[in-house]
Amino acid sequence: MKVSKFFWQRIFFATNVFIFVYSHFVIANLSEGALKASVALDLTGDYKLSKNSDSEDRFSVRGAEMSFYAPIDHHSQGVLSLAAHEESGNARFEVHEAFFQFDSLLPRSSLTVGQFFLDIGRLNNWHQHDWPFITPPEVHKTFFAQEGVLDKGVQLSSLLPTPFYLNLTTGLTSGFNFGHSHGPGEKPKVPTHYLHLTSFFSLGSLDVQPGLTYLSRTDSQDEKTYFLGTDWTAKIKKGRQTDFLFQSELWYKNTSQKGVDKEQQKLGLYLYPQIGFASNFELGLRYDYLADLNLKDANENDYTRSHQALVPTLSYKPSEFSTFRIAYTAEFKSEGDDSTVEHSIQFQGIYILGSHPSHSF
Amino acid sequence: MIRFKFTIFTLLMLFSNFLHASASKGSLPTPAKIKVLTTTSDLQSLVVELGADRVEVKSFTDGRQDPHYIEARPIFMTQVASSDLIVAIGLELEAGWLPSVLKGARNSKLMPGSKGYLEVGPHVDKLGVLNYEPGRDQGDVHPDGNPHFLLDPLQAIKAAKAIKDRLCLHDSGYAKYYEDRFSSLKERLEKKTLLWAERIKKTNIKEIITYHETLTYFCERFGLKIRAEFEPKPGVPPTSKHIISLIDEVKKMQAPLALIENFYSDIPAKRIKESVPAFQYELIPVYVRGEKNLNTLDDLYEHLVQVLERLSLKVLQNKS
Incomplete structure (x- = not known):
């Protein structure tokens, strides 16, 4: 029996209502103790301004996430986040993060065991409702999926004993899937393994955090993929307002197949400068770039394919617990001799209820 | 090949801990001075006065920053990782950033509840304690009490006592040293408080407007009413x-x-002055080092008293 899309939308709506009613109960009853609970709602609208745009042309609940965290005992903390997503009009309710974190097992280190977003680059470390813009940059979406890379495994993060800030994260995860997949996947030849090194320095009132990432995996079909990336975050913050933010990631992806004398190379980046003004407003402009570096056509001639975008974004933050955004997206796609320009507009409303963890840099 | 790569990877995972172990070995014996971090410059000045040459103190904030909204800068984590004691205000003043700093530092000796972590808030007589859990529709309320108690010299003495007790715990061989310095601070502040109260009384100022609830304790101590914020x-x-x-x-x-705390805008005050020309206001420091030459809490209280004296003269001049 085929179930209509409308049916799933109603189920999705009912699920959300349940989550929020239940979360109010949970927050009221549990947040007073050591167990902290929070709910984050991420509403987005994505509309075409040109006929050729890939925009979904609708308003949706992109994510509703309920998080719980607390010390389990004197050794570890537990984190559990459950998320409801609307994917192609269908509701999906899933466990997002579920992990143990041991902060005192090893000196200056925390060991994470379970399912988590991998500590790679910048955006992958942050829940989507905490991003400074609405849509994922093209490089992030293509390399790591809409939200980012989520997997099961172990991750060790260590603050190195240097006079300046230097943090090294290493991780090993199952690698059955890569990105944000719901299928069971297949056992990889080499599981996902990665390193992320971050540092920090100040230039006057400008604080800067640079990072370097290496990640690799070889799937069940012997296709090896590795990524090299660098991430940069710079901020000037005065009081509650972020006067200036610059965020950027540059990624190189290399894919090769055992026994095949050919490899695919892609390069992508985004640059996002943003200024704060009028106490609660922020205006940013994101530039996206993604290109294939070594494509060949049927005649083995060089062939180009690239994607660029400009995304001006205006944010209004009445408090740290709610944000409203509007963005315009102009995408410039080029493949061989063809090129197109697509226009779309996005809206976003976010709120956070309950205890929200204190903010990282 | 794969086995080789895994060996390399495992070695890298252990690398940081090896580095740490080496560094720890090299850093023995324990340094004589206590390395203290404070969340505000007020607390820093108290620790300096109590500990003098027995302590090395750094503050996360510089006196011109609103400690409610501080960025959890990663360099703070490096500092926490190599310190012996952190002194915070508490009462949720630092709730937006300090937990991230402590978590990032991963120093179990400085986590809440440990010997290396002290909140002075619970040791003072608090104002504004709520007997219910406020909703966010009431703004950024501190249900356990207003955290700006260090603007009352007598509450500062209570905070200093809590710090002194903790320094004695860390450095018991010098307990008398800390006790003597605390007694001297207490005696001085108690005497000066009487003099400041007298001078404020002479200004004939009975009520003021402030920007935030920062001056609540100051006003309570010196008999001033806060008319509005x-x-x-x-x-x-x-x-x-x-x-x-x-x-x-x-x-x-x-x-x-x-009186407007100097990290807030005076634009609203300017708008009021346009409508009521007799209205007088001044941007004031509310933390040590909030302005030049304010290096101790005594300097800060003295400065606030002088501001009131100055404003009272302006009011008199306007009336005449």
Whole structure:
């Protein structure tokens, strides 16, 4: 029996209502103790301004996430986040993060065991409702999926004993899937393994955090993929307002197949400068770039394919617990001799209820 | 090949801990001075006075910053990782950033509940304690009490006592040293408080307007009433509607005065002055090092008393 899309939308709506009613109960009853609970709602609208745009042309609940965290005992903390997503009009309710974190097992280190977003680059470390813009940059979406890379495994993060800030994260995860997949996947030849090194320095009132990432995996079909990336975050913050933010990631992806004398190379980046003004407003402009570096056509001639975008974004933050955004997206796609320009507009409303963890840099 | 790569990877995972182990070995024996971090410059000045040459103290904030909204800068984590004691205000003043710093530092000796972590808030007589859990519609309320108690010299003495006790715990061989320094601070502040109270009384100022609830303890100690705040609710910037209601309040005041914490904007005060020319206001420091030459809490209290004296003269001049 085929179930209509409308049916799933109603189920999705009912699920959300349940989550929020239940979360109010949970927050009221549990947040007073050591167990902290929070709910984050991420509403987005994505509309075409040109006929050729890939925009979904609708308003949706992109994510509703309920998080719980607390010390389990004197050794570890537990984190559990459950998320409801609307994917192609269908509701999906899933466990997002579920992990143990041991902060005192090893000196200056925390060991994470379970399912988590991998500590790679910048955006992958942050829940989507905490991003400074609405849509994922093209490089992030293509390399790591809409939200980012989520997997099961172990991750060790260590603050190195240097006079300046230097943090090294290493991780090993199952690698059955890569990105944000719901299928069971297949056992990889080499599981996902990665390193992320971050540092920090100040230039006057400008604080800067640079990072370097290496990640690799070889799937069940012997296709090896590795990524090299660098991430940069710079901020000037005065009081509650972020006067200036610059965020950027540059990624190189290399894919090769055992026994095949050919490899695919892609390069992508985004640059996002943003200024704060009028106490609660922020205006940013994101530039996206993604290109294939070594494509060949049927005649083995060089062939180009690239994607660029400009995304001006205006944010209004009445408090740290709610944000409203509007963005315009102009995408410039080029493949061989063809090129197109697509226009779309996005809206976003976010709120956070309950205890929200204190903010990282 | 794969086995080789895994060996390399495992070695890298252990690398950081090896580095740490080496560094720890090299850093023995324990340094004589206690390495202390404070969340505000006020607390730093107290630790300096109590510990003098027995302590090395750094503050996360510089006196011109609002400690509610500090960025959890990663360099703070490096500092926490290699310190012996952290002294915080507590009462949720640092709730937006300090937990991230402590978590990032991963120093179990400085986590809440440990010997290396001290919140002085629970050791003072608090104002503004709520007997219910406030909703966010009430603004950034601190249900366990207003955290700006160090602007009352007598509460500062209680905070200093808590710090002194903790320094004695860390450095018991020098307990008498800390006790003597605390006694001297207590005696001095108690005497000066009487003199400051007398001078404020002479100004004839009975009530003031402030921006945030920062001066609550100061006003309580020296018999001043806070008539209104620029913020309609704690942590909420002033709205046009609220400024209009403030203009009405200002018109009713015998001596229309406002003290504005110097990390907030004085634009709303300028708007009030346009409507009520007799209205006087001044941007004031509310933390040690909030202005040049304010290096101790004594300097800060003295400065605030002088501001009131100055404003009272202006009011008199306006009337005449």
